[in-house]
Amino acid sequence: MSEPLLSVRNLKTSFAMGAQTARVVDGVSFDISCGETFALLGESGCGKSMTSLSIMQLVPQPGEIVSGEIQLEGEDLLRLPPAAIRNVRGNRIAMIFQEPMTSLNPVLTVEQQIGEVLLKHKGIKGSTARKRSVELLTAVGIPAPESRIDEYPHQLSGGMKQRVMIAIALAGEPDLLIADEPTTALDVTIQAQVLQLLRDLQQETGMAILLITHDLGVVAEMADRVAVMYAGHIVEAAGRDEFFANPQHPYSLKLFDSLPEMNKRNHALEVIKGSVPALTQEFKACRFESRCDFAWRPCREQLPDWHEISTRHQVRCHRADDEMLKQWPEQAVVATAELKLKTKQNTTRPILEVKQLKVHFPIHKGLFKRAAGFVYAVDDINLKIDQGKTLALVGESGCGKTTAGKAMLQLERPTAGQVMFEGEDLVYLSGEKLRKRRRDFQIIFQDPFSSMNPRMMISDIIEEGMLAQGVGGNAQQRRVRVDTLLEHVGLSATMRNRYPHEFSGGQRQRVCIARALAVEPKLIVCDEPTSALDVSVQAQILNLLKELQAEFGISYLFITHNISVVAYLADEVAVMYLGRIVERGTVTEVLEHPLHPYTQALLSAVPTIDPETRQEVLRVEGDIPSPIEPPSGCHFHPRCAHVMPKCRATYPEEFSDTERHSAHCFLLLGD
């Protein structure tokens, strides 16, 4: 093996927190060779971002790099003076960040931002720099770069911004590109484009990529080698194929098992018990010990060494030591709890029926605020949710799925259409009647923290709905009910007097679920309830939602962009694109035999971890158009590979494949 490009040895970065220090990066070592993609995988808070910031020496205060070596082609970056570091940054190591919306300077044009890096590192300016900038924008696949170059960031879409970020990073022709969750904030079709772009650029320029991600799918698609981080250090390092074929560390195994998938539908997902240990302590034993199903005496007593599985695969676990494994007690590893699926009712009585629902937001202009146009957020959708079932509403950001959910609950008044809830049209309810009816339908939001009043104790938060709806009896009974609800959602009644900030993200979402359950609703709209959570926490919430459905027969409208969650949880799926539902059907029908080209593209863009099912991504060009002036005819036609002249003219009728499966596409309708 040739000399590595970057070699990190025993890197330690810590944060002073009062009297204590949090060791966020605690002895990390790895090598990256020229031209390879090295993935750091881990859940939030495990120190992967801090590792990358340490390499760039951008650790925010009060953090500081305590010890270690970061060698770039034999030169220790930690010993370089600040001026020399500035020449390394952007020139030899470049970095792209997670949030494209905030990682470009809003007051400078694209050209100014690229030009500055060109001037600093390449010493070119003026028309030469402009020409080079256009070249870079062309290289990252920005259409019409000559005019885009003079635009400001707010004129670009999220995917475009991320491409510009990559162009800026490439301007210094770096040897190593650090990509910190480069696609987490992007939609799947855009994510597929950006990942493809990174792969292509790597082939052309031969740069190495340090990819930081929490997404196993992205790792499977991109990485040559993988390192799994947990609680500040690396627990497993392997080549990609070795890792995905045979993950060794119990933590890695859990990560795989907690991924929601179609074939796990009848089981509860694996969860990791407990939570990440406090990083303020000095670890003398295995960091994963308290959460590991296999934990045994040596795990509590000594720090596991690196054990070699093969030349390309090392793991830090006592169980990889054959000597030790022989003595390992046969213990009944807690089997995955079979879900108590008491499918009580098999009635297919619809609880909610939505007919021709439209939500148009007027855009006001001028002195008299005349409506100059409309945002067609939801444009004529029909849906049906059966009692005790889950309907997933799938779509990319900006497609109107959240607005549709809010319109059904009358949180946003529809412009037209019917929302029949148990035979009663909610659109015509108002005032006190609607308020009383709200008891039957509740909502859980994406961000559990901002959906709770930070100054209220969680017992008050949960009780509030009961008070408002006059359910739950007297104060004593309500108190008991709050406690039972807390236990239902997997929290303890002793936590009732805490405030929202005292909980972790997953626990907060549980409180939100308890709040929704408090009034005994028949339908809960879940608006991306797990998208802000880590996979292992997401698994807990999904398990909980499934159990509650089996127990209380609640129906869910599950709004999400995550296909694997849909596969695990939903009974039926409706795919939304720019305010319209393009395809709907049962989950197996839609996910296994997608009819609409958009659904097909969406499904193929999802990164898969299984190398055998990995397929060629059906590339969708461009971004979602604006719902203010949606494309004529079929909204998908500008991005569709099978576009025909009539697609531009008219919107296709519904084509029904089976009783429940239908789609809107001319390809299916024939002539």
Added chain:
Amino acid sequence: MSEITKPAQRQQRSYAAQVLREVFMQWGARLGVFWIGLLVVVAVFAPFLANSHPLLLSEQGEISSPLIQYLTAADVTLLIIFFSVPVLYFFKISFRAKFGIFILITIVAAALCHATISPPRLSIYDQYRDNQQAGVYDWLITAPIPYSAKDYLRDEGDTGLEAPLAADERTHLFGTDENGADVLSRMVHASRIALSIGFVATGIAMIIGTIIGGLMGYFSGIFDMIGMRLVEIFEAIPVLFLLLTFVAFFGRNLYVMMIIIGITSWTGYARYVRAEFLKLRQQEFVQSAIACGLPLHSILFRHILPNGMAPILVAASFGVASAILAEATLSFLGLGLVDDPSWGQMLNQAVQAATFNWWMAAFPGGAIFLTVFAYNLIGEAMRDAIDPHLKKSAN
């Protein structure tokens, strides 16, 4: 892609342009800007609007312009600066370059004018009126208000404190003050003080505040500690009493007043800038600028400062208003300039006389009110335009 959005058709609009557009969408801001604009024009053209020297006169066939003869260096400098703005506007160069050239023009014009222009020391305003009555002139054109600010109409006899349009033979639209000078004329000339004290004092405060606040915010740690203590010390100084003390010791000087108001009111700006820098320092675009290896001056002045400028400008527009009020207060207390007209000093005259002279209170008071109100309207509109919470979800 190109089918969906045609980049060529899209307008390039910077953040600053966007904010400005949004400011001017509001009627309050338009009114405010209109009033300030009017004041600027009045201040620049004050000698042409209110002057006892005739604009043109013909004496036995010989045409002369005493008004132009008596223009001071300051008058000419102001005119040059005023006309350089529209000229610069049409040059196709960057805003930065324009601003640099503008500053250069200001300095050069001021130096040249003071070196070359020296109007006659003595002005005898009565001579024109006497000569006109004696029929010496063939014809003469006067300024719209034919009285200078310091023309006390000695030739007209007892003229002190006349209500508007009280005299038959003379027109004083806003009346005269106790010395017999025309109130409207004095107000026109006083608009210069009102504008300049606002701009200069706030400018000084903004520069000091931005530098100290920026250091505190970007470097934090020990800088922040020292800076905040400094802020607290300066916030404890009672500005009005400091001004009174200075005026008592060093006499009445407009520039001293400007500087004192400036160096005591920077603390608010420093706090704003510090908060902005602290926030922006952690923003990803600043992080990525550092990650690109850009030098410190670029990080500070290109990436952080322009993004943090908006709230400072809002504060500044309120600051201008309060500086004008501070000067008016001083003048009202009788500690303003001695002979030069100022709105506050005129208010002072309104209450000093035995009777209440409503025209002395209403007109200068109204002008102070309108000017302060105009700045507040602009500040209010700017705050709305940059406040992300008030913005509807943009598409």
